[in-house]
Amino acid sequence: MSDAKVQVRQLTKGFGELLVLDNLTFDVRPGEFLCVVGPTGCGKTTLLNLLSSWWTPTQGEICIDGRAMDPKTQNLSFVFQESSAFPWLTVEQNVQFGMKEKRFPPELIAQRTREVMGLLDLESVKEKYCHEISASAEQRVVIGRSFALHPDFLLMDEPYAQLDIKFRLHLEDAILALNRSTGSTCLFVTHNIEEAVYLAQRCIVLSNKPTSIKAVRTIDLPYPRDTCSPEFIAIKDEITEMIKWW
Numbered sequence: 575m576s577d578a579k580v581q582v583r584q585l586t587k588g589f590g591e592l593l594v595l596d597n598l599t600f601d602v603r604p605g606e607f608l609c610v611v612g613p614t615g616c617g618k619t620t621l622l623n624l625l626s627s628w629w630t631p632t633q634g635e636i637c638i639d640g641r642a643m644d645p646k647t648q649n650l651s652f653v654f655q656e657s658s659a660f661p662w663l664t665v666e667q668n669v670q671f672g673m674k675e676k677r678f679p680p681e682l683i684a685q686r687t688r689e690v691m692g693l694l695d696l697e698s699v700k701e702k703y704c705h706e707i708s709a710s711a712e713q714r715v716v717i718g719r720s721f722a723l724h725p726d727f728l729l730m731d732e733p734y735a736q737l738d739i740k741f742r743l744h745l746e747d748a749i750l751a752l753n754r755s756t757g758s759t760c761l762f763v764t765h766n767i768e769e770a771v772y773l774a775q776r777c778i779v780l781s782n783k784p785t786s787i788k789a790v791r792t793i794d795l796p797y798p799r800d801t802c803s804p805e806f807i808a809i810k811d812e813i814t815e816m817i818k819w820w
């Protein structure tokens with residue numbers, strides 16, 4: 575019996591003649607924060623589209639808690655590159671959206687709203703609409719809307735790609751706090767290696783197409799991580815080297 579939360583086995587995806595993902599096998603552990611890095615165009619978004627069941631693989635399988643993945647019965651959530659807050663709802667209503675859709679009891683909605691808005695520092699803007707708040711606050715709303723569901727498996731595809739680097743580390747601390755508080759298992763895709771080393775307990779490094787797993791690097795530095803420490807820089811350089819030589 576595996577203790578993995580998510581098992582990915584021999585996952586392969588091609589589009590016609592183009593083989594994108596070639597036989598990926600890996601596990602995600604319960605509550606883990608796993609990052610996936612790889613060169614531009616290697617298939618990171620393709621991987622998330624398979625993991626979220628939007629697309630079917632050419633071959634291979636994905637199991638959650640030992641059962642074939644099924645978004646109808648399993649509690650999955652996604653934050654995509656282009657995700658935005660719903661403009662017709664306030665910040666607080668955005669955070670509550672998924673919970674109301676799923677008909678959570680009102681006390682639970684109230685409790686989760688407090689948890690998420692507190693950790694993401696959104697209390698002061700809860701009555702505002704997204705055109706009245708900053709881009710970084712809007713990204714926090716999108717992240718909060720997903721974490722409020724305490725998903726079994728949360729998939730994120732470069733949620734900060736649009737944001738200035740100076741906002742990112744602050745947001746990343748909030749994401750890690752939510753990961754710990756909710757216990758959700760998280761898979762975070764990025765092409766920014768510094769971001770991956772800042773966040774991940776383990777980091778999967780992908781090759782160029784046809785894409786396989788080049789390495790799985792455990793990052794056992796304590797949190798919050800110091801991006802200027804020699805240990806941090808050494809791991810960042812090691813992963814950068816791996817990606818550079820393709």
Ligand SMILES: Nc1ncnc2c1ncn2[C@@H]1O[C@H](COP(=O)(O)OP(=O)(O)OP(=O)(O)O)[C@@H](O)[C@H]1O
Nearest residue numbers: 589592594612613614615616617618619620621765
């Ligand atoms: N629907 C599709 N039909 C055909 N080819 C596709 C499709 N989606 C993706 N591809 C191809 O698959 C490859 C991987 O694309 P994908 O968007 O997954 O890469 P990525 O690693 O997310 O890229 P980026 O770093 O730009 O975000 C690319 O060569 C792309 O052209």
Ligand SMILES: [Mg+2]
Nearest residue numbers: 618619620731
């Ligand atoms: Mg992508």
